Amino acid sequence: MNMIDLGGGNFINADRVVAVVSPDSLPVRRLVQDAKNAGRVIDVSGSRKTRSVLITDSEHVICCAEETDSLKERLK
Numbered sequence: 001m002n003m004i005d006l007g008g009g010n011f012i013n014a015d016r017v018v019a020v021v022s023p024d025s026l027p028v029r030r031l032v033q034d035a036k037n038a039g040r041v042i043d044v045s046g047s048r049k050t051r052s053v054l055i056t057d058s059e060h061v062i063c064c065a066e067e068t069d070s071l072k073e074r075l076k
C-alpha cells in the first residue's frame with residue numbers, strides 16, 4: 001500500500017486517489033459543498049487555507065493545505 005503524506009501527520013492510500021485539483025474553480029467549490037452536504041468531506045487542512053482537493057474512488061473529498069504540485073510529486 002502506497003501512502004501519501006498530506007501534512008499534519010495525515011496520510012492517504014495513493015491507490016484510492018482519482019484526482020488532485022485546485023480549490024479555486026467554481027465547479028470544484030460546488031463539488032466540495034455537495035460532498036459536505038452528503039457527509040463525504042474530510043478536512044485535513046488543520047485550519048489553514050485549503051490549497052488542494054483530493055477526490056477518491058469512494059467519492060470522498062479531502063481538503064488539504066498542501067499545494068497541488070507538491071502532492072503530484074508525492075503521487076509519483
